[in-house]
Amino acid sequence: MTHAGRMAVTGCSLRTPLGDDARAVLRRLLAGERAAAPNAHFDASTYTCRLAATIPGAPRPTKHRKFVKRMGLFGMEVGAEALARAGTPAKGARLGLFCGYGGLRAHWDDLMPVLERQTGDARATGAWAQGFSLLHPFWMLFHLSNNAHALLSIDVGGKGDGTTTAGSNAGAQALRAASIALAVGSVDAALVFAYDTLVEPETLLSLGMSGAATSAATTEAVVAPYDEGAAGFVPGEAAAAVVLERPDDAGDRALSFVSAAATADGAEGFPSPRALASLAAGLSVGDMIVDGAALASPERDTAERAALADVLGPSATLLALTASTGQLGGATAVVQAILLAEALRAGALPPIAGLDRPSAGPLRPLARAEETRARSALALSAGMPGLAGALRVEVP
Template sequence: MKAAVTGWAWRTPLGVTVEQGVTRLLAGERAARPPEGLPADAYACRLVAPLGVQPARSREGRFLRRMGRFALEVAREAAEQAGVQGGERVGLFAGFGGLRAHWEEMMPALERQTPEGRESWERGLKGLHPFWMLQHLSNNAHALVSIALNARGEGMTFGGANAGAQALASAQRALAAGAVDVAIVLAEETLLEPEVLVELGASGAANRAGLEALEPPYSARAAGFVPGEAAAAVVLEPVERAGKRALAWAEAADGADGSKGSPRPETLARVASRLVTPGIRVIDGAARADVAFDAAEREALAALVDEGACLTAMASAMGQLGAAAPVVQLIALASCLRRGLLPPVAGLREPAPGALRLLMKAEETEANAALAVSVGAPGLAGAVLVEVP
């Protein structure tokens, strides 16, 4: 089900354009920083990887929150690059991390309420936006992007930590089945919402160190990841239709095993094995920054690829991007392979022992293919095979 990528765009913690983000990625930069606008002692995790910019004002802002507006922006840019004009054969496949409460609007409306509910309108409910319920709909971005791009073909909206991989895989199936001629895939996620930061801190998944003590994934002293956020979009077309317009070729797979947290390593290996082809020597890891999981992941993936394969971690630079990670990984890996350069595991000083060779600095490569893997709760696994001309 390999598909050609003919357009892409993103908003990531390392840059708003692909060129800017990849340049900083190859330079080994890290986007982690202390959170702005949040009390320093409010959350267990002290570092985040934010976008650092705001979306342009638009009429769609009545229904879309910040990340949804970013999704609209990147979908438009990717479609423009690919020359997509819209129509009944253009499908849209969207992935997002999950429903989030709009606390900045809801708290002022609720903080003065009484248990009896008396005078609830005057006590704050009158301050709610008249569309506040509609703004919570999970398919808002899908609907508004499809209108903006005149994408009237088959499509799907996916939610959850693996939504980006699911959207990619579904888009490829639609192309292979002939349901659409063009598939626009977009994914957006923020792990910086208050309730998410509380959960990540309580579970120990997020790093609690300051910037100077931050250890990256696959470090001997890794102790949790940095939460991040991103929006990304790619345009997929059948290989024969795209021809020389192809920026890259991609294929995705997803799976799950029902584990409470990250999937078992054998599940990740099972999903990845559906895509691995002879000669794969580059892997972008799930990069959970959990010493035990990192080691098991490396062992499981090493059994699938050629001896001497190397391992990098986009998440060491950009933070964990949740549902958006697979689409960001696709764009980043393809861009790096096209340059003939592989990015390092940013900030890695003391690599943990284990299978696969960890990249300590940017490295030239002649490889034209790479594998990206991602994981999330509950027990979700995703993989993307990326190839370049």
């Protein structure tokens, strides 16, 4: 067994570049829309990667702005919403909180004034007098990895088991950790929330220079994953949350069911297709639909399809939600859990947005939306360094 078993989803919420209502987002996915646009956060015209898929708008005003930056606040919003929608099935020590986040970002607005007068020598000579003393006393709290986790636990009164898992597959890690907590009985309900953005200066710099992110100048010029001309993905951002319960406890309140797995293989870049296929094999129950990692690299995409074909067979349907939403880093798996369930409930599979010339190979990359009677699907996520996540989504 590679996962802790199937758990019921009884509430969910999300913020994505295509909107914050799962049903409305699905409509846009089915229409083949893409959220990619010139970077809305800052002028990236000189960056190697100029496009991004960003969440429109800002988090709601909150006192937590003193301690948590934008994406963490989105994470807290969706967490509270998901729990409310689930009807708050557990409280206090029986409610667990499991957060997935991509990792700390530099937050240059805070750092630049502090570094302006530094000399930059190896010993940081005179750093205090030259600016470090200007750092805000709460600067450390913005860099507390579990700040959103902690403050949300206060807001919702969750006192049970909980962790903050981290990395670009953090959503899958958090789903698995929550499932384990439910399986061992340490909590009766687990709020899983994940957030991440790849639209930060240093992240875009790294993704762009490594060739992982697209260098296309316009949305129209972006070539879709699994297309023979694919040349890098669009960096995105998202926050998403689900409430998990044991299936017997959820009964007919179950919106869907998920099981999750995560691993890592030490690669400096993306994980090997073999690692992704291995996770899929551990979760699959004869599934014939898979939302791929969709890295938009011809070599990677081809190898992924070959590896998945060994597990699912050559005719499985291949989706790529991130062709529409952008790559979502540590938030990917939780977004997939919500949107795939929405698609399966609607009986409609979204196309791979922008897919014009599917590359040759096994699996069936979906170029146009189509109806489905399937009740389950797999989803994969991949990030650096060598991080892989997978989940199986099933609807009643």
